[in-house]
Amino acid sequence: MTETAHSAAHVGIVGGGPSGLIMARALRAAGIEYELIERHTELGGIWDPENPGSPMYESAHFISSKYTSYFYGYPMPEHYPDYPGYRQLRDYIRAFAAEYGLYDRATLGTGVASAELVDGRWQVELTDGQRREYTHLVCANGVTWEPNLPNYRGQDTFTGELRHSSTFRFPAEFADRRVLVVGAGNSGVDIACDAALNASAAFLSVRRGYRFIPKHIFGVPLDVFINEGGELPAGITVPEDPSALIDALVGDLTRYGLPAPDHAALASHPIVNDQIIHHLNHGNITAKGDVKEFRGDTVLFADGSSEKIDLVLFATGYEYSIPYVREDLFEWSHGHPQLYLNIFNRRVDNLYALGFIEFADAALTAIIEDFTPRVIADPRVNWERNGVSHGGFFTRQSSSANWRPTPENVARLKKHLIQFLSLATGGPAKYDGKDMKGAHANMRISNPEFDAVIGDLKASLDKQQIPNKEQKELLAIVESTRPQIVTQR
Numbered sequence: 498m499t500e501t502a503h504s505a506a507h508v509g510i511v512g513g514g515p516s517g518l519i520m521a522r523a524l525r526a527a528g529i530e531y532e533l534i535e536r537h538t539e540l541g542g543i544w545d546p547e548n549p550g551s552p553m554y555e556s557a558h559f560i561s562s563k564y565t566s567y568f569y570g571y572p573m574p575e576h577y578p579d580y581p582g583y584r585q586l587r588d589y590i591r592a593f594a595a596e597y598g599l600y601d602r603a604t605l606g607t608g609v610a611s612a613e614l615v616d617g618r619w620q621v622e623l624t625d626g627q628r629r630e631y632t633h634l635v636c637a638n639g640v641t642w643e644p645n646l647p648n649y650r651g652q653d654t655f656t657g658e659l660r661h662s663s664t665f666r667f668p669a670e671f672a673d674r675r676v677l678v679v680g681a682g683n684s685g686v687d688i689a690c691d692a693a694l695n696a697s698a699a700f701l702s703v704r705r706g707y708r709f710i711p712k713h714i715f716g717v718p719l720d721v722f723i724n725e726g727g728e729l730p731a732g733i734t735v736p737e738d739p740s741a742l743i744d745a746l747v748g749d750l751t752r753y754g755l756p757a758p759d760h761a762a763l764a765s766h767p768i769v770n771d772q773i774i775h776h777l778n779h780g781n782i783t784a785k786g787d788v789k790e791f792r793g794d795t796v797l798f799a800d801g802s803s804e805k806i807d808l809v810l811f812a813t814g815y816e817y818s819i820p821y822v823r824e825d826l827f828e829w830s831h832g833h834p835q836l837y838l839n840i841f842n843r844r845v846d847n848l849y850a851l852g853f854i855e856f857a858d859a860a861l862t863a864i865i866e867d868f869t870p871r872v873i874a875d876p877r878v879n880w881e882r883n884g885v886s887h888g889g890f891f892t893r894q895s896s897s898a899n900w901r902p903t904p905e906n907v908a909r910l911k912k913h914l915i916q917f918l919s920l921a922t923g924g925p926a927k928y929d930g931k932d933m934k935g936a937h938a939n940m941r942i943s944n945p946e947f948d949a950v951i952g953d954l955k956a957s958l959d960k961q962q963i964p965n966k967e968q969k970e971l972l973a974i975v976e977s978t979r980p981q982i983v984t985q986r
């Protein structure tokens with residue numbers, strides 16, 4: 498534990514998108530001092546296309562439904578559709594910030610230029626030259642701000658226009674042009690559908706086999722159907738395996754010239770889109786394999802075919818980056834910061850990163866909302882703070898000195914423990930009455946990480962002199978959740 502952990506915490510949050518705001522709400526509720534710094538003049542993250550560099554485009558809608566992806570305790574408005582558009586999401590995020598008083602401690606219109614750890618405290622310089630000092634730093638600066646551009650042979654001499662998909666916004670940009678979209682992630686497929694309706698010819702280059710998953714199954718939003726099942730039409734049974742179900746509903750994609758899916762439906766981020774199949778069926782989009790090279794105004798593909806193209810949009814993803822913190826403070830692997838429980842820096846005690854993970858489920862709630870309680874539960878943030886009796890499972894030292902294992906105290910502790918563990922690992926439990934069943938899917942919690950959580954809990958139980966019998970019972974409850982929670986290695 499660093500020096501700073503014992504003095505009053507003052508947390509700096511970088512970024513005013515959903516991650517930063519959820520972190521701010523959690524800290525505010527726990528009575529922990531913080532300041533949120535957002536470089537754009539408004540809150541909302543990527544969902545505000547006026548935020549320079551935002552990848553939003555006019556036709557962007559949620560990919561997860563409003564029923565599974567929302568701020569806990571603050572559902573989306575009744576009148577919103579199952580899959581709201583970006584304007585509705587932007588307004589919802591801002592309404593959330595206003596409701597919880599999060600504009601109060603938000604500094605807008607200036608970004609974090611650098612954050613340096615000096616004697617255990619964060620010395621932060623803002624882009625307008627102001628300086629700040631924080632005890633803890635939460636990096637919530639998003640993962641879609643640094644476009645990843647491929648480099649094909651002949652690309653430099655291509656006579657058409659080449660851009661990353663993050664620069665695309667309006668379908669009118671496609672009018673009277675032959676358009677190639679490279680990459681079939683969710684944005685690429687959405688944008689290819691815009692091209693299908695607006696370009697003079699539309700092509701989608703796909704390197705590997707994906708499944709395109711409809712947004713509703715038997716009239717029920719996909720994620721609700723997968724998590725909770727839906728009412729099936731009389732006489733219909735569906736396969737348990739999501740891949741088999743989707744293949745049965747969508748049919749054979751190789752008929753359209755697409756490669757056969759090469760992985761299970763939920764093994765990577767699912768491509769959720771109803772329109773792509775419609776446009777392939779109608780001949781509005783032509784599927785292509787991998788690009789091989791560019792030659793003049795022509796794109797050559799690996800299968801030997803070629804097309805004259807006016808505009809190429811690379812929907813080829815983004816680099817993860819935390820440019821204001823010295824790179825070696827994070828452990829990076831395959832371009833991703835390695836984080837304990839998906840949020841804690843593994844090298845520096847008072848450094849956190851939020852939202853730096855890919856998820857096959859709803860990012861907004863599952864990635865972000867479930868992770869923030871881990872920071873609050875961290876004794877390094879929450880230790881010996883006056884006025885806060887319980888911050889998750891860990892109690893203040895002063896109050897634990899008077900703790901006695903009465904049946905009420907043990908029952909309360911048991912409740913805290915279950916809640917702490919389920920929040921710490923995103924495991925199966927109720928939170929605010931919401932069933933967290935699917936929240937840990939693909940979260941990559943390993944056995945050693947799970948052991949570490951149990952170790953932390955055991956140490957705390959010892960410290961609080963919980964009798965062995967109760968300890969055993971509590972730890973057995975935790976252990977019983979292991980098969981559902983450990984998803985990796």
Ligand SMILES: Cc1cc2nc3c(=O)[nH]c(=O)nc-3n(C[C@H](O)[C@H](O)[C@H](O)COP(=O)(O)OP(=O)(O)OC[C@H]3O[C@@H](n4cnc5c(N)ncnc54)[C@H](O)[C@@H]3O)c2cc1C
Nearest residue numbers: 512514515516536542543559560561608609639852860861
């Ligand atoms: C097309 C698309 C569709 C999506 N659909 C869904 C969906 O259906 N469901 C879902 O849950 N998620 C979805 N996502 C994921 C989406 O990224 C999350 O919903 C959410 O926006 C992530 O929030 P964030 O706060 O981590 O990042 P962001 O929204 O990127 O916010 C980060 C903020 O940090 C600010 N910032 C960056 N650097 C600095 C700095 N140095 N100083 C100060 N501020 C800084 C940025 O200006 C930005 O406001 C989608 C993403 C895309 C691109």
